[in-house]
Amino acid sequence: MTPKRKKRLLLVLVIVAGVSGAATLMMKALNENINLFYSPTQVAAGEAPLNHTFRLGGLVESGSLKRDGDEGLTVHFDVTDQAESVTVAYTGILPDLFREGQGIVTLGKLNSSGLFVADEVLAKHDENYMPPEVAEALEAGHKKGIEEMKATQGTEQATGEKG
């Protein structure tokens, strides 16, 4: 091999080794660190995995925020998409913009008794801001509500006609 070819071969080898090494690392890391998003309706339908980290988002239900005694920093609150709601437990300091009625996203795990134990609570620093996932979940929840209403009305009408 001429020195020039040798150099080229080296160059190609360095690049191939670098890229393939990085690609393996990346795919492995990506697979381990992706957090899926679920809405309260999806959680209620049992679509969300148990004991596996995912993100849950929705509105903090009014009047649902409770502190466990005076000593600890654990709070409980319900996250809703207006159709279903999930109770969240969180120990720590809530973000500045955490309020009842506010759209939030939490990161944590669902335990077998249906309680979502959050490691992180995110509320964005803009009172008008709605996380896009939450907006979509709310919309879906709203639609579901309307459909259910229509369905019940439909059955009422049907029974009415019968009677």
Next chain:
Amino acid sequence: MIPELGNFALMVALAVTVIQATLPLIGTQRGIANWMALARPAAQAQFFFLSMAIILLGISFVQDDFSVRYIATNSNSQLPLIYKISAIWGGHEGSLLLWTFMLSLWGAAVTWFSKSLPAPLTSRAIAVLGLVGIGFLLFLLLTSNPFDRLIPAALDGRDLNPLLQDPGLAIHPPMLYMGYVGFAVPFAFVVAALIGGHLDATWARWSRPWTAAAWAFLSLGIGLGSWWAYYELGWGGWWFWDPVENASFMPWLMGTALLHSLAVTEKRGAFKVWTVLLAIFTFSLSLLGTFLVRSGVLVSVHAFAADPSRGVFILMFLGVVIGGSLALYVWRAPAIRGGGQFESTSRETLLLINNVLLVVATLTVLIGTLYPLILDALEMGKISVGPPYFDSVFVPIMLPMSFLMGISAVIRWKADRLSRIVQVQRPALIAALIIGGALPYLIFSETSIQLSLSAIVAVWILITMIQDFISRSTRGKGNFLQGARSLSRSHYAMLAAHAGMGVFILGVAFTTAFSVEKDVRMEPGSRVDAGGYTFQLDGLVEKQGPNYVTTEGLVYVYDKNDQQVATLHPEKRIYTVQNMPMTEASIDEGLFRDLYVAMGEPINNSNAWAMRVYYKPFIQWIWMGVLLMAIGGGLAATDPRYRRVARRARKGQEKS
């Protein structure tokens, strides 16, 4: 009246920029000297009118002109003066105006500092900057005009986002944008050279100081942003792998690769094609960053607006710039002659590995940032990529790169022998292994493999840089001082930037491993231990600020011997206009540790508060390292060598 003038200034700027972008380009192609000569005055006029626009916007802010929509949304009559001024770039429209203004500033700088360059190249480069300018001015005028009126006018403004009411954030965007936009200059030179077909080593020499300057600004901007997040967000973190942070970090990584590749192209004439590609990619990543942040596609604090027309405009612009320059590249690149030869053990190879690692690092960040967006666009589910992804991918790439930094100063161009390098660096390596390996244990009495590895690499970089400085300074005939003075400024730049990386790694490693973070319930009189210090909450007082009310805590910190070492005043503010609560952390900074207290919320309306208490060892080293890197960039940009070369080139021109 003033907003109309500002609007008018923007339109005139657009007209001037159209001239700047077209006539000089045609002039150089057809050999019409007058048209070619238009480039400089046009670029300076663009700068003049954009300065006018930004000053007029500033005046409107100071005068509380709430008939301007942008001001009504981002200011308030009670806002302190300094934040009325920094509010110019506190929102979407204004930050785009700042972007465009910075671009015109860089364009004007090119006209001031490139008098010695061949006229066709400069004219073309200025015209390319004009083309980019047209895109941004159109974007401003069509979708995001900061001078748009609000009818009827608001009685008072909705106030600047309280998060942005901070001195750190007043200067963070200008620095960051100077860096972002600065990469337009090497990009413009590359495109100009591609159009002209003259891609020689001289082109690299001209681009180097500009790239270094942009890189230094970007380093400062990112550093300031990280520092701001640390003390303003109240979480005590310094980097979150937030998509917006990534948007600024990607051009930085690629720009670092460009900086090193330019060195090879200038000194050895090699890597030409590669350097051209890097210049294009670096600026493309700056534009991509702008798209990510400004189009509102990201779930982030920074995405002020979610207006699809804006996103589509930037995306199209991105396509034109990247597609156009890559097409030009494909067309012209085959004409570029391969440069100097080098052996497998040589500085060229080292820099090649550096480039590969940096590009791979950029790609990993890019994929982690875009993956959720792509999946979402394809309706394959909503996901987010967590910081562990970036950490676990980034560290394995950065460790070998940092290790190679330790031989960067001694390895020779063209050909070297591994045995020689090993021989020269063996003492340093042994010292680094011992000192670095023992360091975490000596300071914190515990260590882990990853921690020791990081410390070894950091110490290795620092030792080799100091060793290089001493050996080069004593090599000559004169004494040490004379020797030190004879080293080139570029060499000091390299030493400073690399040492900065060493300091940075130490900071990151120690902070990550030994920070103590506690969320606790505290009431007046309670004490909490963290990292060998005792924090005592003494009391709480209510206070009134200019545009907020605040609850201020008084916290005394004692060391192990019960000596008081710090008094902290954390605050919980309520900004009255938006009724927005804000945490103002209080930090006692030190070379070896920060003591950090932030207030959470009151518990059940009692006197007790949820509080965050942090002990953060070595965290200031992170920003000291970044500062050193930026100083390195500044030194490289101002090396008198470039001016000497320029003077020689001018003389040569005059003779011929």
